[in-house]
Amino acid sequence: MTLTRTAAPSAVLESWLLDRPQLRTGPHAGGVLGGTGDDTATAYAYPEITGYYLTWLAFLETTRDAPDTGAVEERRAAAVAWLAEQLAAPGGPRTRSFLGAGDGADWRNSALFSFDLGMVYRGACATGTGGGPADGTAAHRLRERTGAALDGLRDPDGAWAACVPLPGRAAPPARWSTVPGPHLLKVAGGVLALTPADEMPSVRSAARATLARHATGLAADLPAMSHPALYALEGLLQAEAGGHREHHGELVAAYRLLSDRAADGVLREEHGRPGSQVRTDVLAQLLRIGCVLAGRDELDAAGAEQLDAVAAALVEHIGEDGGLPFTRAESGSLHNTWCAMFAHQALAFHDRLTAGRAIPDSWIRLLV
Structure with a gap:
């Protein structure tokens, strides 16, 4: 599809998101690809x-007129x-389910990550907020x-651990x-913003911790x-939408530090490292907050004016088919x-x- x-x-x-990344056939039908353009x-x-x-689909319904x-x-x-199939698999879901051979070769598949599970949990909660199925459905069971x-x-x-190795597997390498x-604040904020008040008390307790x-x-x-760093700020925004505003000062101060790092609307991935990548997800995160x-x-x-430059940098990198590369350097069909x-x-x-309108809490609760 060319747009x-x-x-x-x-x-x-x-249009790209509705058309391209979700698998329609095969053993992983329904799963969403990390990206398109890679070989099998x-x-x-x-x-x-x-x-x-799932969270994005709920956001789409919330913001669309029709x-x-x-x-x-x-x-x-x-x-x-x-x-649901992935959660039911022995040992729990794989972090990455490769379409070809080699699932076991990726170190990420040696452990369960609370961040990944948290994003699944948020999506399952969000499914009931944008016109989706009511509780008691497959989303509720998920x-x-x-x-x-x-x-x-x-x-x-x-509080949540970052990850727990699967039985018999070595601990993953030390990374953020x-x-x-x-970064686990994004799990906590989503839980506090989206979990029904009368459900999952242990999960809400872990979020508060x-x-x-x-x-x-x-x-x-x-x-x-x-x-x-931006995951953390997104989590604080969502926590506020869920009624937890006690860390608002940290949110504003941290955002200002990140904004100061962004010259001409460009925020590199690693502060202070010359030649560090400019990632489109990072630009989008900065813009949302x-x-x-x-x-x-x-x-x-100055901070408000900077947002126009960040938005322009994002738009510049949207491909002809509607997709977005991971970094500024990537192009073509990836x-x-x-x-x-x-x-x-x-x-x-x-x-x-x-348009002169504030961002409503209903949108903030559904931060992807």
């Missing part, structure tokens, strides 16, 4: 990103069914099963995603890597699914801000 670039950028991304040997369906996709509920529901039902899995990934203080850190562990002092110890704060008059004039979802949402936020 005319006269369409609004967010509409072009939306390296392509993989991704539970984390399929959870994002959503195509049939198309959305078909994709949602297929994603829920695939995720939420319960994922919540139970998350309960097995807690540290002694009640494999050790407890501020994770919030207390990682939000305090965030600005003073902000990760040098932009992607996990900035639009919320600008809509609340919590940015100065497009990244979560970058496209982040960017679609970020541009919707920016459009609303440009």
Whole structure:
């Protein structure tokens, strides 16, 4: 499908997301690819990103004036069914389910990650918020099963561990995603924003413990890597939408630090490292958070003006077919699914801000 670039950028991304990344046939039908354009040997369906996709579908329904509920529901039902199969697999879901051989060769498949399960849980919760199925459906059962899995990934203080190795497998290498850190605030915030008040008390308890562990002092110890740092801020925004505003000062201070790192609307992945990549997901994350704060008059004039440059940088990299590359250097047919979802949402936020309207909590709860 080739789309005319006269369409609004967010509409072009939306069409690509509805058309391209979700598998329609085969053993992983319903799963969502991490990206498109890879050969079969390296392509993989991704539970984390399929959870994002459920949240994005709910966001799409929330923001559209006249959503195509049939198309959305078909994709949602297929994603829920695939995720349920992954949760039921021996040992739990693989982090990456490769379409070709080699699942066991990826170190990510040696452990269960609370972040990945958290994104599945958020997606299952979000499925009931945008016109989707009511509780008691497959999505509700998926939420319960994922919540139970998350309960097995807690540290002694009640907060979530980053990951737990599968029986008989070595611990994954030490990286920001494999050790407890501020990125887990995105799990906590989503749980607090989307879990029904009378459900899953143990999951909500873990979310509060994770919030207390990682939000305090965030600005003073902000990760040098932009992607996990922005995950933390997204989690604080969602926690606020769920009624937890006690760390608002950390959110604003940390955003201002990241905004200061972004010269001419460009935020590199690793602060202070020359030649570090410019990632489109990072640009979209910065734009989403900035639009919320600008809509609340919590940015100065320079910070608010910077958002236009960030939005322009995102739009510049949307491909002719509507996809978005992972980095500025990539082009052609290699497009990244979560970058496209982040960017679609970020541009919707920016459009609303440009129209002089604040970002509603109903949108913030559904941050992808």
